[in-house]
Amino acid sequence: MDIFNYDFMIRAFLAGFAISIIAPLIGTYLVVRRYALMADTLAHVSLLGIAIGFFINVYPLFLALIISLFSALIIEKIRSSKKVPGDALLAIFISGSLALTIILFHLMGGVGMNLFAFLFGSIATVSLQDVYLIFPLSFFVLIFLSFFREDLFLSSLDPDIAKTKKINVSFVNYILVALTAICVSLAIKIIGALLAGALIVIPVMTALNFKKGFYETRNIALAFSFFSVMAGLFLSYYLNLPSGGTIVAVLLLFFSFSFLK
Amino acid sequence: MKEKQIELKNITFSYEKNNVLSDITFDIEKGDYLGIIGPNGGGKTTLIKIILGLLLPQKGEVVIKGRCGYVPQKAAQDVAGFPATAREVIESGKGGFKKEVKNTEEIMKLTGTEKYKEKLISDLSGGERQRVFIAQALVSNPEILILDEPSAGVDVATQSDFYSFLKKINEKGVTIIFVSHDINIIAKEAKKVLCLGGEKICYGTPQETLTEKNIEKLYGREVNFFLHRH
Ligand SMILES: Nc1ncnc2c1ncn2[C@@H]1O[C@H](COP(=O)(O)OP(=O)(O)OP(=O)(O)O)[C@@H](O)[C@H]1O
Numbered sequence: 498m499d500i501f502n503y504d505f506m507i508r509a510f511l512a513g514f515a516i517s518i519i520a521p522l523i524g525t526y527l528v529v530r531r532y533a534l535m536a537d538t539l540a541h542v543s544l545l546g547i548a549i550g551f552f553i554n555v556y557p558l559f560l561a562l563i564i565s566l567f568s569a570l571i572i573e574k575i576r577s578s579k580k581v582p583g584d585a586l587l588a589i590f591i592s593g594s595l596a597l598t599i600i601l602f603h604l605m606g607g608v609g610m611n612l613f614a615f616l617f618g619s620i621a622t623v624s625l626q627d628v629y630l631i632f633p634l635s636f637f638v639l640i641f642l643s644f645f646r647e648d649l650f651l652s653s654l655d656p657d658i659a660k661t662k663k664i665n666v667s668f669v670n671y672i673l674v675a676l677t678a679i680c681v682s683l684a685i686k687i688i689g690a691l692l693a694g695a696l697i698v699i700p701v702m703t704a705l706n707f708k709k710g711f712y713e714t715r716n717i718a719l720a721f722s723f724f725s726v727m728a729g730l731f732l733s734y735y736l737n738l739p740s741g742g743t744i745v746a747v748l749l750l751f752f753s754f755s756f757l758k
Numbered sequence: 759m760k761e762k763q764i765e766l767k768n769i770t771f772s773y774e775k776n777n778v779l780s781d782i783t784f785d786i787e788k789g790d791y792l793g794i795i796g797p798n799g800g801g802k803t804t805l806i807k808i809i810l811g812l813l814l815p816q817k818g819e820v821v822i823k824g825r826c827g828y829v830p831q832k833a834a835q836d837v838a839g840f841p842a843t844a845r846e847v848i849e850s851g852k853g854g855f856k857k858e859v860k861n862t863e864e865i866m867k868l869t870g871t872e873k874y875k876e877k878l879i880s881d882l883s884g885g886e887r888q889r890v891f892i893a894q895a896l897v898s899n900p901e902i903l904i905l906d907e908p909s910a911g912v913d914v915a916t917q918s919d920f921y922s923f924l925k926k927i928n929e930k931g932v933t934i935i936f937v938s939h940d941i942n943i944i945a946k947e948a949k950k951v952l953c954l955g956g957e958k959i960c961y962g963t964p965q966e967t968l969t970e971k972n973i974e975k976l977y978g979r980e981v982n983f984f985l986h987r988h
């Protein structure tokens with residue numbers, strides 16, 4: 498297939514593969530906790546990281562990671578204090594980071610096209626350095642997810658019960674948001690800051706329509722995510738469409754069909 | 759003299775400025791079966807959360823010896839939409855107690871949850887779901903089982919099964935604390951009663967505590983109730 502004659506396509510598939518595995522695994526916990534918007538928020542914050550990276554000339558994906566990790570911990574800290582409404586807090590971070598991003602891109606001048614690629618994702622932007630970052634980090638996320646699997650489940654089901662079972666719920670919550678931050682910042686190049694939330698949420702919503710137990714739901718989400726990302730990347734190449742939008746369109750197609758089940 | 763398992767000393771608790779519990783002191787012995795009764799907002803759930811260490815009192819001290827299993831108020835309703843099978847919920851009850859864990863299959867037999875263990879909890883009836891959460895609490899082999907309104911919304915037949923089940927567990931040496939609004943259930947099942955209305959109104963055996971005078975004090979007015987003495 499000529500699609501694999503291009504290095505950038507191989508890089509895109511490698512990055513897409515890794516992201517398509519970790520996003521729905523994290524998404525399952527976020528969705529059942531009604532915390533899906535956290536993914537979207539952190540994706541926007543990552544975008545700010547990218548902008549800062551370009552601005553100060555430091556590897557943008559690395560800065561996206563740092564900034565979103567840092568914000569994730571701050572958001573979780575404020576949210577758990579229950580002093581402000583959680584959804585409003587997320588809204589502030591979403592619009593705040595978009596505002597700063599557009600200012601930075603404006604100050605740099607003439608990189609409008611570049612911003613567009615990060616908003617909606619573009620396969621052409623995945624560098625070899627990105628792949629080298631995405632793979633080990635995705636592996637790291639998987640290890641954490643499997644290590645904290647039971648703690649994540651019980652603290653999602655009922656935090657109070659979890660606490661009486663000697664689980665450090667607040668620590669587990671921090672782990673979850675940190676993994677979310679890593680996942681969305683890695684996903685930005687392929688699917689874009691505005692669309693990263695979709696990859697975390699839609700496969701899980703699709704899987705929920707199958708009315709299965711928790712781990713089965715998670716596995717179904719994983720399958721849908723993987724097939725949608727792969728199909729999305731193929732379509733995006735052959736139909737010459739933007740990758741982020743195409744992946745989300747495929748995800749939505751599966752989601753619609755899942756209602757027929 | 760039996761061994762003390764839980765000691766509460768001068769517990770005072772408020773949510774921000776809203777004082778909920780004042781100066782609560784009492785002991786629970788090993789193997790006790792305590793029923794807590796009181797008006798809505800009387801602080802029953804709050805007291806339970808303090809015993810469990812989920813809330814920290816502003817004043818006073820809690821001494822507790824042994825593992826607790828907890829079945830929260832409305833746990834069964836609140837998580838009805840959570841995508842999980844009964845088995846997944848029950849097995850998650852191991853939590854951080856890896857060593858203490860009981861055989862989950864055995865617990866499922868004991869609680870009668872075995873029949874529907876592969877069903878989604880959203881497909882179970884309220885009473886069935888309640889049992890799932892009790893099984894979950896029992897998995898870590900607790901020495902103290904704390905249940906907040908466990909039989910609310912459970913039909914009479916299931917309720918009677920349920921309380922004979924609790925009795926069986928209590929006879930095996932598990933200390934039980936439960937909250938109920940049903941005076942008759944408390945009178946029939948509990949060995950000790952705590953009447954809680956922001957403060958300790960009375961504490962003792964059902965015979966001592968469930969008097970017309972105490973009940974009137976507890977609810978702040980005359981209450982017509984029939985007590986079936988057994
Ligand atoms: N998280 C909270 N924040 C602020 N106030 C609270 C909170 N939880 C409970 N309260 C208040 O504390 C008081 C005691 O509540 P609690 O839930 O302990 O009562 P309860 O005896 O369990 O009542 P019920 O019979 O309705 O279950 C109530 O007035 C309630 O409004």
Ligand SMILES: [Mg+2]
Pocket residue numbers: 802803804831906
């Ligand atoms: Mg209550």
